[in-house]
Amino acid sequence: MSTCKPLATPLPAKYPTDPYLQTPFAQPDLFLQLVGSLQFLTCTRPDIAFAVNKLCQHMHNPLLLHFQLLKRVLRYLKGTLEHGLFLPKTNLHLTAYSDFDWAGDQLDRKSTTGYCLFLGSALLTWSVKKQTTVARSTTEAEYRSMAAAATDIIWTRHLCEDFLISLPPTELFCDNVSAMSIACNPIFHARTKHIEIDHHFIRDSIQAKHISVQHISTLDQPTDIFTKSLSSNRLATLRDKLMVLPTISLRDGDRATTSTTKQLTISSASTSRSKLQTAPAPLLL
Numbered sequence: 389m390s391t392c393k394p395l396a397t398p399l400p401a402k403y404p405t406d407p408y409l410q411t412p413f414a415q416p417d418l419f420l421q422l423v424g425s426l427q428f429l430t431c432t433r434p435d436i437a438f439a440v441n442k443l444c445q446h447m448h449n450p451l452l453l454h455f456q457l458l459k460r461v462l463r464y465l466k467g468t469l470e471h472g473l474f475l476p477k478t479n480l481h482l483t484a485y486s487d488f489d490w491a492g493d494q495l496d497r498k499s500t501t502g503y504c505l506f507l508g509s510a511l512l513t514w515s516v517k518k519q520t521t522v523a524r525s526t527t528e529a530e531y532r533s534m535a536a537a538a539t540d541i542i543w544t545r546h547l548c549e550d551f552l553i554s555l556p557p558t559e560l561f562c563d564n565v566s567a568m569s570i571a572c573n574p575i576f577h578a579r580t581k582h583i584e585i586d587h588h589f590i591r592d593s594i595q596a597k598h599i600s601v602q603h604i605s606t607l608d609q610p611t612d613i614f615t616k617s618l619s620s621n622r623l624a625t626l627r628d629k630l631m632v633l634p635t636i637s638l639r640d641g642d643r644a645t646t647s648t649t650k651q652l653t654i655s656s657a658s659t660s661r662s663k664l665q666t667a668p669a670p671l672l673l
Contacts, residue, residue: 389463389466390466392462392463394463394464394468395463396464396623396624397464397619398436398460399617400457400617403457409452409456410453411451412449412452413454413455419447419458420447420450423443423458427440429465432473433465433471435623435630435632436464438500438502438613439457439461441516441517443461470635471635472632473511473631474633474635476631478509478510479508480507480555481555481556482506482548483506483560484503484506484537485504485506485560485562485609486533486536486611488501488530488532488564489502489529489616490525490529491529496522497522498519498523499518499519499523499529500516500517500615500616501516501517501529501536502614503533503536503611503614505537505541511631513540514611515536515614516615517536519532526564530563530566532583533562534567535587537560538560538589541558541560542598557598557600558598558600559600561604562601562602562604563603563604563606565603568601570583571591613630
């Protein structure tokens, strides 16, 4: 794969439908080894978290299709070898974003939960996980995603309290108005009877002023990268929002600085030499 052609996205928009790709992969140990390595890589490359999550769901019985998708992820990494998670110096303001992909799994129709937390402009934590039960509506799927994000928010706030960092209510952004209504309205019983009780703790978090639910446009939602396959332009935009940027080599910078200094020294020396040649000769008394 070192000489492969790079690709702009880790997963295709539509999976190939060739029947030959539905046969079992002959080297499942190789598949497990490669996917396990990619799991460690997601610690600094959140842009491949969704693709790796999809591959991990088939580790028990990988098919040729899944190995083809794995090679596609490697080809994407080949073109983005210099990218990494950048952690800038920023303010201590915690914000969170949650999103979902309703019934995105073609086999069991379960939804995918995705959320991320930012401390200022730095990406602090993120998660991609397939929901355990089938959601009957987009509202339920989004509400479950918000509850999962709220759990991580509460834990992070407790950690900040241990460091004596006081935080205002954490803003949780989502793009589903109905889910926001369920979270903020405890008397909205008619449409929430089928949702598990443990997900309603987000209401208590809102009333305790730990979380403040806010609406965000779908176009501005950075967690789309954790829930579905995206086009190359959309992926690049969200990747920049997550601060996954090309790394800067200090050695390259030193070499560039050194070469620039040499050029300046040579030019200044040549200028001084030309001045000496054109200067009038001194008078001898």
